[in-house]
Amino acid sequence: MKAVITVTGKDKVGIIATASAQCAKFGANIVDISQTVMKEYFAMIMLVEIDALNTDFAAFADELKKAGEENGVDIRVMHEDIFNTMHRI
Amino acid sequence: MLNTQDILQTVTMIREENLDIRTVTMGISLFDCISDDPARLEQKIYDKITTSAKNLVKVCEELERTYGIAIVNKRISVTPLSYVGAGLSPDGFVKLAKALERAAVELGVNFIGGYSAHVQKGAIKGAVNLIESIPQALTETTRVCSSVNVATTKAGINMDAVKRMGEIIKETAYLTRDNDSIGCAKLVVFANIPEDNPFMAGAVHGMGEPDTVINVGVSGPGVVSAAIKKAGQCDFSTLADTVKKIAFKITRVGQLIAAEAAARLGVPYGIVDLSLAPTPAAGDSVAEILENMGLECTGTHGTTAALALLNDAVKKGGVMASSHVGGLSGAFIPVSEDRGMIAAASKGTLTLEKLEAMTAVCSVGLDMIAIPGDTSAATISGIIADEISIGVVNTKTTAVRVIPVYGKGVGESAEFGGLLGYAPIMPVKSESCEAFINRGGRIPAPIHSLKN
Numbered sequence: 001m002k003a004v005i006t007v008t009g010k011d012k013v014g015i016i017a018t019a020s021a022q023c024a025k026f027g028a029n030i031v032d033i034s035q036t037v038m039k040e041y042f043a044m045i046m047l048v049e050i051d052a053l054n055t056d057f058a059a060f061a062d063e064l065k066k067a068g069e070e071n072g073v074d075i076r077v078m079h080e081d082i083f084n085t086m087h088r089i
Numbered sequence: 090m091l092n093t094q095d096i097l098q099t100v101t102m103i104r105e106e107n108l109d110i111r112t113v114t115m116g117i118s119l120f121d122c123i124s125d126d127p128a129r130l131e132q133k134i135y136d137k138i139t140t141s142a143k144n145l146v147k148v149c150e151e152l153e154r155t156y157g158i159a160i161v162n163k164r165i166s167v168t169p170l171s172y173v174g175a176g177l178s179p180d181g182f183v184k185l186a187k188a189l190e191r192a193a194v195e196l197g198v199n200f201i202g203g204y205s206a207h208v209q210k211g212a213i214k215g216a217v218n219l220i221e222s223i224p225q226a227l228t229e230t231t232r233v234c235s236s237v238n239v240a241t242t243k244a245g246i247n248m249d250a251v252k253r254m255g256e257i258i259k260e261t262a263y264l265t266r267d268n269d270s271i272g273c274a275k276l277v278v279f280a281n282i283p284e285d286n287p288f289m290a291g292a293v294h295g296m297g298e299p300d301t302v303i304n305v306g307v308s309g310p311g312v313v314s315a316a317i318k319k320a321g322q323c324d325f326s327t328l329a330d331t332v333k334k335i336a337f338k339i340t341r342v343g344q345l346i347a348a349e350a351a352a353r354l355g356v357p358y359g360i361v362d363l364s365l366a367p368t369p370a371a372g373d374s375v376a377e378i379l380e381n382m383g384l385e386c387t388g389t390h391g392t393t394a395a396l397a398l399l400n401d402a403v404k405k406g407g408v409m410a411s412s413h414v415g416g417l418s419g420a421f422i423p424v425s426e427d428r429g430m431i432a433a434a435s436k437g438t439l440t441l442e443k444l445e446a447m448t449a450v451c452s453v454g455l456d457m458i459a460i461p462g463d464t465s466a467a468t469i470s471g472i473i474a475d476e477i478s479i480g481v482v483n484t485k486t487t488a489v490r491v492i493p494v495y496g497k498g499v500g501e502s503a504e505f506g507g508l509l510g511y512a513p514i515m516p517v518k519s520e521s522c523e524a525f526i527n528r529g530g531r532i533p534a535p536i537h538s539l540k541n
Contacts, residue, residue, distance in 0.1 A: 004091065006100050034093055045096055058154035076100060078157035080091065085345040086338045087095040089409075 002031070002080040003050045003057070005064065009073030011042035018071050019046060022064050027054040047080070099338075103158055107311035107373040108339065110346050111366045112162040113149050114287035116294035116302040116359065117141045119168040119203075127181045130174060131188045138165060138192040138201075141301050146197045148353045152346055160346065161308070161368075161508075165193065166292035167203035175215030179222035186226035186233045193232040200275075202292035204235040207282065209244040210531070220253060224260035227272035234275045234290035238282040240477045242484045245534040246280070251477065252526050254278045255470030259493060262462065266495035269503040273492040274425075274457065278473050280480030280487050285360050286416040291453070291488060302359040303351040304416060307343035307407075309335075310365045310427075311372045313399070317381040328382065329402045336363070336406030344411045362416030363407035364452060365399075367427035369510035375399075375420050376429025376439075387429055388439030396420060397450035417486060419452030425505060425512035426457055435502075435513045441472075449479050454488035459503040459512040462495040469493060471522035482535050 007019055016033070023030055029049040036043050053060055061077035068075030102108040122133035142165055149160045167173075167189070174185055186204055193201040204226060206216035223235050237254055240246040258273055265272035277291040284295020287304035294302070316335040320327065343361040351358035367375045376387035379395045400420045408414050422444065424430045433439035441458065448454050455476050460469075473489045480487030494503040497514055504511045 004096055006096060008100070008104075036093055036097070043097055045093055047091070058151060061154050061157070074104070076157050078099075079155045081345060082156040082158065082342060083091050083096055083099055085341045086099055087092065 001050050003028070003048050003077050004080055004083060005046040005048060006076050006078075007044040007068065007073050008041050012072070015042070015044060015071065015073060018067055019044070019064065019075060022067050023048055026060050026063065027052045028060065102312045106315045107308070107368070107370060108342070109159040109161050109308050110305060110343060111308040112164050112287050112306040113145070113160050113346065113350050114164040114166055114292055114304050114306070115142050115145050115354070115356065116166045116285065116298055116304060118294055118298065118300045119170075119173045123173055125176060127177060127184065131185055134173070134185065135188045135192050138167065138189070139195050142196050142198070144354060148350055151353070152349055156345070158342060158346070162200070163198050164287070164289060164292065165196070165198050165201045166287070166294045167201065168294050169203055169205035169207060171206035171213065171216040171219040174219070175213060177215065177218060179218045179225070182219045182222035183226045183229060186222070186230050189233050190230040198232070200232050200234050200289040202234040202236065202289050203294060204233050205237065205293045207238040208247055208250045209238055209241045210247060212250065220257060223257050223276060224264050224272065227261050227275050228264040234292065236277040236279055236282065236291045236293060238279040239473070240280040240481050242281060242481050242538045243534055246474065246477055246481055246532040248474065248526070248532055249529055251473050252470050252529070254473060255466040255468075255526070258469050258491065259466045262493045262495050269497070269505060270462070270492050270494045271505055271509070274490065274505050274509050276490065278477070278489045280477040281485060283416055283486055287362050288364065288366065288417060290490065298359070299357050301356045303347060303354060303356050304359040304362065305343050305347035305350070306362040306364060306366060306416065307339050308366045308373070309339040310367045310375045310378055312339060313365060313403070314372070314374070314378045314381050317378060325398065329398055332399060332402035333406035336403040337410045340407035340410035358413070360413045360415030361411040363403055363411070363414055363418040364416065365403055365420045367421060367423070368508055369426055369428055369431070371428060374427045374429035375422055376427055376433055380429060386436060386438040387433040388443050392443060393446050393450055396422070396447050400451040417452040421453060421456065422447055422451060423457035425459065425503070425510040426508060431510065431512060434515055441515050441517060445476060445479070448476060448487055449483060453486055454480070454490070456488065456490050457492070457509065457512060458490070459492045459494050459514045460517050461498045461514055462493050463498070464493045464517050465521070465523070467521065467523035467526045468517055470526045472517070474526070484537070
């Protein structure tokens with residue numbers, strides 16, 4: 001199973017480090033990273049394997065959200081199925 | 090591999106365009122609670138609801154965090170109580186309403202529907218007594234929702250019930266006069282009521298439904314509105330395609346949540362309701378969609394056509410996205426719950442007559458409309474009869490949820506709070522329809538109901 005982590009906000013030093021440190025802490029393996037600009041915001045997208053999470057999915061999502069708030073960016077963790085369902089027939 | 094733009098589109102829809110799941114509603118049959126002892130009936134109903142739905146809120150909260158999308162309401166619908174409590178007195182029904190309220194509080198759900206009766210051709214004793222108890226029940230509870238089906242295309246219109254409902258609405262308005270007659274916001278009069286509608290105040294768990302079921306109502310006016318804005322000055326075919334594509338995506342999320350909630354709760358999945366449901370929040374308005382199509386103000390000429398296009402395109406896009414579609418499935422136009430509708434009504438561009446015309450091309454009816462407190466019961470019955478006729482003749486669901494706000498008149502507004510919003514008091518005709526309403530009896534079913 002995979003989850004998609006999106007980080008959006010004003011670009012600043014250490015955003016990737018913040019998100020990837022949390023992934024390492026909770027056992028989420030990063031399989032892909034890309035970044036782009038969405039409107040005036042920086043947007044980073046990480047695809048992570050969540051089969052070996054050492055906590056439950058909701059707690060993982062909450063921790064990343066909190067880490068984002070501490071760094072002034074919006075971090076969302078969403079199960080990949082929501083994207084697969086919406087964008088694939 | 091997922092496409093970056095697709096991911097960002099989903100995130101934008103949720104973050105900026107108010108995409109959410111409007112409601113996950115668990116339908117619960119209460120037929121196995123029937124007892125000739127009122128106290129035992131009450132206890133069995135409370136126990137069945139609190140046992141069947143004990144994990145509903147918890148599972149919905151897990152899903153919100155897993156998929157990153159808000160599930161705004163968690164709700165329950167039950168078998169119409171007029172059947173389950175057929176032997177009860179009006180006082181007995183009020184006690185049942187309080188039991189439903191206690192169950193709703195215990196479970197943390199904001200509304201519970203099914204304080205209902207179906208009387209399209211005539212009323213059983215339980216239905217008569219339940220209808221009599223509605224004003225008291227809606228005054229003594231805050232989460233219980235009531236509905237009465239007074240007509241079907243097959244049966245015609247029970248005008249005795251239409252007459253009585255005008256009086257019941259007035260009584261409810263009076264009893265809840267300290268809160269802008271809010272009791273009436275929890276009471277809907279229907280034609281062709283669906284048996285699997287997840288939306289309040291009209292949700293009931295129908296006779297042909299399984300013991301328990303999960304039905305989901307999607308939302309998304311903000312998403313449709315943004316897509317139309319982005320499409321710019323295109324022709325109508327492109328406009329309809331734009332709505333279809335976005336409706337597909339919205340509905341797919343509803344389908345995912347419905348299937349996943351049902352699986353985690355161990356309950357069958359029923360339907361996804363494709364209705365676009367607005368909220369009073371900015372950017373979550375059906376009126377704004379119509380205005381983005383090119384209307385200066387909702388209610389002006391062209392509004393019915395714009396709404397017809399929208400409603401049809403939403404269904405066409407949504408139907409392929411879900412394995413089972415049901416409920417009301419159409420754009421909602423509740424006045425008090427839609428910021429654009431409130432503005433248009435305050436300006437006087439959106440009138441009761443125009444709203445009635447709009448309901449011929451969408452679901453669900455004259456919804457959350459505040460009218461003067463001194464409107465007579467007969468006039469309210471006339472409003473109901475007109476709206477119900479549209480449903481009966483066009484073989485569709487229509488409904489009336491009007492609030493004659495006690496002590497207030499045109500120029501003032503009513504405040505209901507939360508998702509129910511606020512509404513300017515809209516004028517009604519002053520000429521009487523009392524002699525018409527007083528005829529009594531039934532309006533026969535239309536000729537095209539004879540399809541066999």
